[in-house]
Amino acid sequence: MSRTRDQAPSARTTVKQTAKRADYETATLYQIIDEALVGTVSIAVDGQPFALPMMVARIDDHIYLHGSRTSRIIKHLTAGYEACIAFMLIDGIVVARSGMNCSANYRSAVVHGKGEAIEGAEKAELLHQITLALIPGSQGDYREHLPAELKATSLIRMPLNEAACKVRTGGPNDDKDDLDLPHWAGVIPLKHVYGEPIPAANLPEGIAKPDYALKYPLRD
């Protein structure tokens, strides 16, 4: 479902600092959101900023947040106010010959938009799809949602049509005059590695570790 994001960035998604690192490609945006699993959801309430890291699932060109119906951020988004959601993956520490040129390799995305609360049969189905977006390949391994769970949980959908990414890769960008200094320079790579699945202490005997856990994330 990836498509080229052909619209120009909006005023608030135009990257201004180190604009050379801006990336407005849809494929980049999708990869960052999918790998991050969590976004920091920011809202403004009475002129004050509030932010909370939340699980974020992407399905096609929307992202979905879910949470308790009583949560402040969920209530705020349900009421139709703006949110700004940021995603960040660090890929390495960049060591330069000067402190100011030290940096990090990273992939970040920032999404602006208003949420839409989803209810009814669509909510139940999308909550199921969200689990599969966060744990790909795990279909068939859960019981059905209970009415009380659906009642207590709100689901918010947000479009991805106002978003921008920034990506930094590669080695340090030192000043030309610093290249002969006797200081080490390079990148310390950071990898995010999923390990051997740990069965629940109360798992009945005879239930093998599934492929979706052994090979997480098991995408097509």
Next chain:
Amino acid sequence: MSRTRDQAPSARTTVKQTAKRADYETATLYQIIDEALVGTVSIAVDGQPFALPMMVARIDDHIYLHGSRTSRIIKHLTAGYEACIAFMLIDGIVVARSGMNCSANYRSAVVHGKGEAIEGAEKAELLHQITLALIPGSQGDYREHLPAELKATSLIRMPLNEAACKVRTGGPNDDKDDLDLPHWAGVIPLKHVYGEPIPAANLPEGIAKPDYALKYPLRD
């Protein structure tokens, strides 16, 4: 310098959702910030939320943000407006027998406060300390800051006296009725691993990989 955070959480740092996961210990807060390296800095401008992931260094009981003097967030903080800074580390995917009980193991922190712009000799020294906070043990491996760099860079200090953490660990919390279902349940652990340092392509011969890069993060 760790001390027990003996003050009660403020109204806006009292954890309300899944309050059993709240952690108001200073040691927890410091560990999360130090390991995260990056925080999502949120501000409210004309009633709209704006968020940006930024490198965040902790020195004692303050955090420091730096950036271009022309950056919107830096200008906003320099003007004395509130910020909310969120940190998030994911430690695993929690697979339950029901979609609604699936979760993530994580450590998060949220800091509220106003920044203070630092100038003069203190700024130069703190910018150096920030590099060492983000790349521990690398002292002596950089040239001095240049006047033009110091002029172009703003430094913001924020206190950590209004902050709260949330921590989830362990296996799935399934409903009692679900424990005998024939579905796998457990945790897929996520580890953040620093790899072998990669020297810059233009590094002169004979400069060995330093311990602070080989053993990153090289804390005391």
